[in-house]
Amino acid sequence: MNILKFKPLLKTTIWGGEKIVPFKHLDSNEKQVGESWEVSGVKDNESIVAEGDYAGWKLNDLVASLKDKLVGKENYERFGNEFPLLVKFIDARQQLSIQVHPTDEQAQALGKSRGKTEMWYVMKSDADASLRSGLKQQITPEEYTAMVENDTITDALAEYSVKEGDVFFLPAGRIHSIGAGCFLAEIQETSDITYRIYDFKRKDKEGNYRQLHTKEAAACIDYTVYPDYRTKYEPRKDEPVELVRCPYFTTSVYDLTEPMTIDYSDLDSFVIFVGLSGSGEITDAEGNVTPFQAGESVLLPATMTTVKVSGTIKFLESYV
Missing domain, CATH: 2.60.120.10 (Jelly Rolls)
Known part of the structure; x- marks a missing residue:
């Protein structure tokens, strides 16, 4: 079986930029592309094989057909016919909402298949790009709710200026937000469940505020405070x-x-x-x-x- 390539799923967003289309060498006039879903088994957003013997196949159909030959024996036993990872490129022209994702157990209690643990690898971003990851001060669920209501929730979050090569690991429960100017790769569990906590009073093109999930998020947030949320590693050439x-x-x-x-x-x-x-x-x-x-x-x-x-x-x- 050969290496597989997929057609990208481009997502136009109110905060999307113009980096993804040229980065991927695409012949496209789409504007404000905030995300390119590269490899996806998310229902109704499955990747399509671009070429070769399986051209036109949906990824999960391919898993169902090839089983452990495609994903491995233990992975097939664990995840069945749903491909277990979602890979994206994300280009934030504007600040994204502050959000959090549930654990597998929390998601399953709501009838979802799994929660969302993810990671970010920062690519060539704007010089002033920044993001938020984790709490920098101890707050209670009640204080969290009050800070969302009085527009001060960002005061409780750790903020980082970022550059190419920076890495952040985001276990389920870690409050976070991608800032304006960030261009990054995201790897995550196959899940599209997100609780939007705060959206900076932003309106969509119809003039409506986007839905918030302040109450649901309160039950999912890990309120532990850590000294540093950036993943530290030593870059090296020609070795993993x-x-x-x-x-x-x-x-x-x-x-x-x-x-x-x-x-x-x-x-x-x-x-x-x-x-x-x-x-x-x-x-x-x-x-x-x-x-x-x-x-x-x-x-x-x-x-x-x-x-x-x-x-x-x-x-x-x-x-x-």
């Missing part, structure tokens, strides 16, 4: 650097200037590569060559035991 390891995904970054063979023979999972910068190609064990460049995301099936990546390219590697 692990960024996040959690029950939902493991993500590393590669910054290659020379060819590297990556051995997946002991891994019982699919692997996703997310191109961040540069270009190159991926050669599988049978000698099949797949071009790979910044702005592309590719899926390696679980049956693929080794690949050789060549070129000058930086990319994320994620698997479950």
Whole structure:
């Protein structure tokens, strides 16, 4: 089975910018593209295979057909026919809402399949870009509600100026917000459940305020205060650097200037590569060559035991 590429699902948003279309080398006139869903098994938003033997197939239909050959034995037993990761590019021209996501247990109590733990890898963003992640002061649920009502909730949040290469891990329950000027890759559980806490009194194009979920969010927020929410790591060339390891995904970054063979023979999972910068190609064990460049995301099936990546390219590697 060959490496898979998918058609991007572009999402126009009121806060979206103009970075995604050129970054992905797309022939599109769409404006205010806030998100490109790169690999998605979310119902009604499934990725479509772009080329090859399975061109036109929806991702979850492919999982149902290929089962463990695509996602791995343990993953298929755990997640069934729903692909377990959602990968996005996000371009925020304006400040996004302050929000939080429930845990799996909280989501399932509401009849949803799972909650949402996620991570951000910051790409080339505006010079003044910033984001918010976590609480910087101890507050109670009652104080949280009052701060939302009197427009001071941002005073309780940790804010970070960001640059290319910054990483933030966002376990379910961590309050957060992507700031204006941020351009990033997001890797998360397959879930689209979000509780919008505060939206800066912003109105949509019809002049209406967007729905808030202040009460639901209060029950999901982790009120623990940590000294620093940024993920620290040491960048290195030509070797994998692990960024996040959690029950939902493991993500590393590669910054290659020379060819590297990556051995997946002991891994019982699919692997996703997310191109961040540069270009190159991926050669599988049978000698099949797949071009790979910044702005592309590719899926390696679980049956693929080794690949050789060549070129000058930086990319994320994620698997479950």
